[in-house]
Amino acid sequence: MVGGRPANGFKPIPKDYKPLNLDEDTHVFDNRIDHFNDFNKNTFEQNYWFNSDNYKPGGPSFLMLGGESRQNNFWTAVPDLEWAKLASQQNAIMFNLEHRYYGESNPTPDMSTANLKYLSSRQALADAAAFIKAMNTDSRFNLTDNVKWVTFGGSYSGSLAVWMRELYPELVYAAVGSSAPVNAVVDFYQYLDGIQATLTSYNPLCASDLSAGLAQSKFTQMVGGRPANGFKPIPKDYKPLNLDEDTQVFDNRIDHFNDFNKNTFEQNYWFNSDNYKPGGPSFLMLGGESRQNNFWTVVPDLEWAKLASQQNAIMFNLEHRYYGESNPTPDMSTANLRYLSSRQALADAAAFIKAMNTDSRFNLTDNVKWVTFGGSYSGSLAVWMRELYPELVYAAVGSSAPVNAVVDFYQYLDGIQATLTSYNRLCASDLSAGLAQVSELVKTSDGQKQINKAFNLCDDWSTYSPDDITYFWQNTIGVYSQIIQTSGINNGEFRNVQSVENACAFHLRKSSTPLKNLQDVVFWFRTLQFDGGSCVYNNYTDYIQNLQQTVLDEDVSDARAWLYQCCTEFGFFQSTDADATKFWGNVMDVNFNTQQCAQIFGPTITNASIYNNVKKTNTHYGGASKFRGTRVITPNGSWDPWNTLGLLTPSKNNQVVPVPMTGTCHCEDMYMSGESDPQSLVDGRNLIATTLNEWLNPA
Structure with missing residues (x-):
């Protein structure tokens, strides 16, 4: 959805509708590119369709205004549509006019911002006015003098329909604007209020269950060592009463x-x-x-x-x-x-x-x-x-x-390694071998293709920036961090499902390679986090932009707040520096983390200020x-x-x-x-x- 608009538009044509005789039915009207500049005489081809089967002399003309999606002969060829029934009752001819810049009615050769200067509701209304004038004198239709035009539309095109009657009353006799938003507003939060109200009016339990589900499916990345649900998580299935x-x-x-x-x-x-x-x-x-x-x-x-x-x-x-x-x-x-x-x-x-x-x-x-x-x-x-x-x-x-x-908390990953080793040395060594295999494979283009497939990456490794690559490692290693940090808690799935034992069960398989074991743990963990079937997205820029958001939004806000405290008080940045490199590889140094502070919060937070503030914290509390x-x-x-x-x-x-x-x-x-x-x-x-x-x- 973009701007509240579904991919198939506000008044969608059914997906299974198969236009018959579309080429014969599609007509072209030469309309002006700019109606408000007399020096610009350029025109463009604007598609339209008509149906005169119901028309009798003296009957009105019905004009369906196209909105923000491609049009075809659906609105003029299907007799059971409500406006088609009205046309039959009123002996009306029906027209459907595609909106400029949508479908195939393109005033310019591309959609550059400079060319989009001709895209506006005012130009679209002027298109319709010019079209009406032309149809009034078109010999094919033999419309009577003073024919009554009625404009129709739904959603945005419903707004156009009523605005046509408002701005061109000499051309349009009446209008029917279904679900027409005639008030413009920047922050349309009432839209989601309406979604909530509809669900609640249908069934309050349905609405409350959705709200609970949304609360569980939030920003999932670890930030500053913090899992998305916090360091001491409330169970996902806990439903607060009263x-x-x-x-x-x-x-x-x-x-x-x-x-x-x-x-x-x-x-x-x-x-x-x-x-x-x-x-x-x-x-x-x-x-x-x-x-x-x-x-x-x-x-x-x-x-x-x-x-x-x-x-x-x-x-x-x-x-x-x-x-x-x-x-x-x-x-x-x-x-x-x-x-x-x-x-x-x-x-x-x-x-x-x-x-x-x-x-x-x-x-x-x-x-x-x-x-x-x-x-x-x-x-x-x-x-x-x-x-x-x-x-x-x-x-x-x-x-x-x-x-x-x-600041440089490389001992954190030392601790993850120690836990795996204490549980089973073979599990730990198999993970380390799997990580090493990835490091080797990504050195060649064929190996990168193998990693693309193995980890179901959304974008090819070959397109990754250095930060994307490090972010891949952070996300991959973060799987083990989250499992081990909470493994054993008698809280929801942590003890019996998302556990060290179950993760190591993959790595202890004798019939599989370390790389396949690593891949399967990552996929298994992602399944537990609600999105196991989707591709893995490692776009560092998007990650940073998420955390740059300043609006109050629970999942991102909590992560942003914690990272701010890490940048200004605690550090706690997990890295593969020092002796952590031996097990995990030299894939994620502390600078990858500290650079995020300035990128997210601005240049006042520097490496020097991070180290200085951490020192102040230890001085204040004593460590x-x-x-x-x-x-x-x-x-x-x-x-x-x-x-x-x-x-x-x-x-x-x-x-x-x-x-x-x-x-x-x-x-x-x-x-x-x-x-x-x-x-x-x-x-x-x-x-x-x-x-x-x-x-x-x-x-």
């Missing part, structure tokens, strides 16, 4: 560090007080780099919900600024993103805690103990809250929390080696490629308690328990519960 009633809004400051800026924004949050008893703590789940809903507050089997039940705690979940619907600014322009930072997000949480402490709905006791929770980036926020706001936050649980910022927080629990899984950036060493006073869990992945401890949980996960959750209980209920 979401409108559960969603609360807190007015938070747009800029906590500028006393002169009093502007506020609406920040979404959710709560559950079912477990709360006076004297119990308050648990706050900090939203990270993705949209939130009531999942974390209403699902009782989540690990933190069990802890809340044990401790008689009230639960809150606060959506992060610039993610989901908590937008401080009307768009995501680089200038507006200056309010997006972890420091502002922590200040948001501090203001929220202070407000909830005095909110009469909750009746929290004086000196209520707040415990912050989070996973991945929001796990970092959780422990940083305890570090920077110890007067508000009593303890923190930061699962898979990367507290070290780093892992100089972390100053106490009463902090930091679970990490050995299969998690992020674990090298976490708090892994216990403090001397046992106030930082790492919880290492062998064979578990990113944020796995946060989700529901299951019968197939590894013992290390069971033991880790028990240690979290025991430690938290000791801190909240000291002897």
Whole structure:
């Protein structure tokens, strides 16, 4: 669809319509190219069709105006069409006039922008006026004096029909304009409002199901190591109940560090007080780099919900600024993103805690103990809250929390390799061999053709730019990153479908080559991501243009926001630099990632500013080696490629308690328990519960 127009036009001719006698029926009228320039006498051939079978002297002339698509004799030859029935009733002759620049009625030899200056509705109306005048005197038809012309059309051509009556009343006696949009508007958002209203009027469940499906099929690329659904994903099949009633809004400051800026924004949050008893703590789940809903507050089997039940705690979940619907600014322009930072997000949480402490709905006791929770980036926020706001936050649980910022995060892919190797060395070596085969094949034109076919590429490898090639590697390697980062989570398909075991099953086939195994894993993963049957698109320019969008749109906005934070605070750019090259190949260096910052957000973000800002982040929070927080629990899984950036060493006073869990992945401890949980996960959750209980209920 272009401009709301389906490929076959607004008033489509049926696909199975086969014109008979088309050559004989098609007539040509010489019309002026420019009706509004008397010095331009040039003409073009404009197609038209007619049917005089119903005509009797004194009857009217019906003119169907062609719109934005090719015409043929359909409208004049099919007797069951509504206007044909009207023609029969009124003894009318019927004409159909093709619109200039559509079909074969071309005023110019090509469609260059310069030539399109003659394309407008005003020129089209003047075409119709000239045509009517000519037909009035055409001896073939013997139209009577003062014949009454009635113009017909549908959609855009319906607008033309009524405008003909408006602008040429001396020629047109009446008009029928079906579905004619006579108001022009730039931002026609009401169009999709209408689609929604139609679906809802037919069946509200149909509309809500479509909306849920769209929410699942969004921007699918990994950006800054972040899967499209976030680091601690809400299950795809989770359908929020009573979401409108559960969603609360807190007015938070747009800029906590500028006393002169009093502007506020609406920040979404959710709560559950079912477990709360006076004297119990308050648990706050900090939203990270993705949209939130009531999942974390209403699902009782989540690990933190069990802890809340044990401790008689009230639960809150606060959506992060610039993610989901908590937008401080009307768009995501680089200038507006200056309010997006972890420091502002922590200040948001501090203001929220202070407000909830005095909110009469909750009746929290004086000196209520707040415990912050989070996973991945929001796990970092959780422990940083305890570090920077110890007067508000009593303890923190930061699962898979990367507290070290780093620009060139090549250790991430080292971690992916280590996980595959620990699961099965043959699986890891087969993948590495498959990647090496691709690297060799693309050196020759025949090999490139083989890769085109093997990976079902939309565009030939031979047309790829250097950035397209690196983007291919990012997407291919990203398949394994996404599988391993979430493999094992008891959340939807992650544990039993999109798992290390199932990926390695391809690589352990003895009857197949490493290249075929790699190809099949990529295709299998894409099938799980909704588009396995389509070709693979590796256009770097389109990727950049997607992330340059500044409109508020959940999937792209969340990805853009996270990349901005990577460019201005954290780095976290995964590369095949240093020792990662040995396994993955030298195919994706850190500069490929850092260049995107300037390309997407503008020249103010440079390599120097990226490294400098990452250094500032580590200085501000202390990184892992100089972390100053106490009463902090930091679970990490050995299969998690992020674990090298976490708090892994216990403090001397046992106030930082790492919880290492062998064979578990990113944020796995946060989700529901299951019968197939590894013992290390069971033991880790028990240690979290025991430690938290000791801190909240000291002897």
